Amino acid sequence: MDVAFPSGADTCAAWLYLPERTEGERPPVVILGHGLGGVREMRLDAFAECFCEKGYACLVFDYRHFGASTGDPRQLINIDRELADWRAALAYVRSHDEVDGSRVALFGSSFGGGLVIDVAAADGGVSAVISQCPFTDGFASARAGGAVSTARVSVRAIRDVASATFRRRPVMVALAGPPRSAALMTAPDCGPGYAALADLAPTFRNEVCARFALDIARYFPGRRAKDVNCPIFFALCRDDSVAPASATRRHAQRAHRGEVVEYPCGHFDIYLGDPFERAVTDYIDFLKRQLPTG
Template identity: 55%
Template sequence: MTDRHDVVFDSGDSFCAAWLYLPEGWRPAPVILLGHGLGCVRDMGLDAYARRFSGLGYACLVFDYRHFGASGGNPRQLLDVDRQLEDWASALDFLRARTDVDADRIILWGSSFGAGHAIVTAARDRRIAAVVAQCPFTDGLASTLAMSLRSALAVTVLSVRDVLGARLGRAPVMVATAGPYGSAALLASHDSEQGYLELVPPEAPFRNEVAARIALRILRHRPGRRAAQIEAPALFCICDADSVAPAKASLRHLRRARRGEIRRYPDGHFAIHVGDGFERAIADQIDFVTTHVPVG
């Protein structure tokens, strides 16, 4: 049995809202810190992962980034790489200040864009016990080249407008996070709109848009380059049919992790989160964490 608690922790100029799962049994428990992907909120499926892990005796912390979901931060829907990495660091500080979790056995778990953050955070923080990166965003250039030319041009125009407007103090120019193929959306592959939006439950504090300035930063963001600097054991769950974070680029980067393990799946970027894709991935993830950071 697991208790889920609503908690908040300070991060930068605001706060992050989170769910803290405290299982019965071993105390203090090793803890898994879970962060989601591009423009997502914690309601989009992370509870399912946390409950599987906590059912085995792990504590879990699942959080919303600032500017999203139930967390603070204005303007809303501002997706900023450095601020999100600061949120990961603040979450670690929050966990290490507690006495009901084992601060020396913290596992990072990230999906998609959040998996890229987990890779960078583990490369920076040598106290991390293990890392799980699911359908990881590793190479912004590769992801941009995977977009249709029409989508890439439309998103770039919006991004430039947003950057210029921000310098003039104007409200953000928004871009759709997920949309139909070829549309002006950050995720506009054939499976993006349906796959992404099906993760959103009714009544979730979610908006399908972000400040468009992130598109120019994504192009230069290549967290996979930090994989070689991770000292902890790392599991990389790669989707061979990934239309958002191309598997070829991810494999090139992640094979450099000194203690890395790679598992490959026939799924697309979104299919790994649900149904059979979820079951295959969570089974490998459970095997990995129980081997490298056992509860007992």
Template identity: 50%
Template sequence: MLRLDVEFPSEGSKCSAWLYLPESQNPPPIIVMAHGLGSVRGMRLDAYAERFSELGYACLVFDYRHFGDSEGMPRQLLDVKKQLQDWKAAIAYARTHKGVNGRRVILWGTSFSGGHVLSTAADDLHIAAVVSQCPFTDGVASSKGVDPKTSLKISGKAIKDLVGSWVGAAPVMIPTAGPPGSVAMMTAHDCESGYLQLVPTDSVKSFPNYVAARIALKIMAYAPGRKTPKIICPVLFCLCETDTVAPYEASYYHARKAPRGEIKIYAEGHFDIYVGSAFERVIQDQIEFIQRVVPLN
């Protein structure tokens, strides 16, 4: 297995990525992967990619613009439209790379990107398969778990950030994950500890646990789950029953509408399936699905 540091263009900026190339006589299918809300590829995506690559699949694991090692100013700007553009750019790069089979592209997304892959696959009829892990499918459903007083405070910061962006002011930042009752994007009891456990040990002190607040004004309107009826390729939905970020009920409702959807349900919470025994269960289900619907030969 070979892991290369690569870059690809997206709307005039460069996205940084890891390209995993397994030893293979024939160009392998490629799995395109990215993380969730405010996260970067180093937050356990390598654990998934290594397992897929060991089986013989290529993987392209990228950071969105404005995050991680990718270009884009201001930093920590979370924008749905831009991230969907980055997905299209990553797929275009994968399809033209000589070392892989560009006609057999699989999308893998988790949390916020679990919604992005649904939206992307609905618009791209040539995607071979999708894995959507604890997906964000409905902004309204996710917002119901936030205390109204907290929502009001977040909205105030978001409006200030948006208005400031019109005159070139520095972004108003808000924590991505914080303790219950704090003003942060995710504040359920398991969010701060669950989110930060994914950060590599040597990066914890320097990790930017914040995003530009303006995303809070758009996130409620984002409902990628509504596109599931339009996805024609096989889709594996990995849903967590006690998910405090992407509510299980909403995700299950949308997953059932995918024509070729398959649903796996786990008793864990949103951040549990990245580590430990829960990770082992979910990765085995994903491996079985990928090998069955997009075999190497």
């Protein structure tokens, strides 16, 4: 069902999935959020449907400034605001009458996979975390983009900051593009990978406000893995060209209750086909062990 919850002065649009249950039963709930510029139609619904079939309620939301959520300017990635959106989603499910707000898991993918580490570490009351192909190390991801693309994006980012200062129209940059282009992700598999997911999402736009590029190399959510006190499942894509698996391995080793599984695929492959089927089976096994359903 369509629902919404407040975050700051704006509203996050979401879907709430409720499993079949006996009268009065309140199931545990999984909150799902996407990565860079992603919207919920880009296969988060597929994960939620699988979890719901196994007895879990699911809340799948769009960050502010994206998809069906409110927020201006559009297509703005702001780390602090997206962390606040996760906290707002937690507050929403914890106060909902039809789910067990004391048993909440977080599922974040790509950039969202890094955000959930940060959120769980700060919150302390989350029951479990699934961090899929996670962005954990800003420096590693910035290097993966290549020097030429980084330089071209940086020029636009500086122009966008100036535009924001004078309240002018944002300067945009592509999320995914060909090698050496002015895009945040430029590995050969990024364009086709994003396109395969974008075909499922009519609200998706392959652009964001360029100012975000100045924040990427300074954000290291993986460093907070050591502060997560609940079980956390790290799903690494072995051939990840966006969020290098080597960086995540280092951070995951510091998690007190971490589990690491590597999948022989690229960053965008895990949303579809056999990699998806294998991964979602592992996620359900993890959830069943950490948050048993009735």
